[in-house]
Amino acid sequence: MTSVLIRPATPGDEEALGRLDRATWSALHSVQPRPREPYAPFFGERSGPGDHLVAEIDGAVVGYIRLAFATPLAANSHVRQIQGLAVAGEARGAGVARALLRSARQEARRRGARRLTLRVLGHNTPARTLYASEGFVVEGVLPEEFLIEGEYVDDVLMGRSL
Template sequence: MSDIRVRPALLSDDPALARLERATWSTLHAVRPPLEEHEDFFSERFGPDVYLVAEAEGRIAGFVGVVPSTPLASNAHVRRLQGLAVDTWARGRGVGLELVVAAVEAARRQGARRVTLRVLGHNTPARRLYEAAGFTVEGVLPGEFLLDGAYVDDVFMGRAV
């Protein structure tokens, strides 16, 4: 897919991103319940300013958040990827990789020296995507989450920017 464009999210993207979040929600990647039908995508904690949106074929294909790892000044050089999602129709076309590469570049522009993320151990497609973007496993919390009756590892990954 050569027409992928990644841009900053806009407040007006909220309905489309909420629909995408609900449509792609799965225990393969999510540890919290899905958004309710009436819930907004953006929140006080994570507004449009922290998200990047991928567009392809004239519509939103995915999103990713780039947030400070913690509110501590001593940790201000680290950003964390938050909430990557790619719509079903756009999967396997490079949208996820474009989003991750753009997120790392956004972190660099924000002055970050490192980017981290958390991914569920059973989410093999996401782990391969992050590895393709230069992330490596830096730690594992075995059985951290109970999802659909199974204990799932929480995998920490990171890379320099």
């Protein structure tokens, strides 16, 4: 069995994470247009290395998860939100996404969160199945929230207590 290492991201991961983000783009999970630039900064004002956990197999970056505050409001500071999850094609099926989710849950708890939430596109059945198997439940649906490649897609809100 392949061993997956989950660790905090560092500024030195930016190039590898940018490549991974572009390589894994899909209309199945993204509402953003396909990235056109060969390189755009991965980290920015809204999310830096401290907001990411990285998955490695044999020293190679094969995945990440972005964990952020759900809103900037103090009254909502007990909630963290998964705002991105990607796994390289060659690492799918090795338990990387599940390891990232479990590590994010532990990290959110360590940071004082009581709840963990996420948004997933309604047509992304593999992700929804994974999240449900990790204790996330559907807490709301925004019907036909996005128009993606000519199809209206629901935005599904999921969450779990920590």
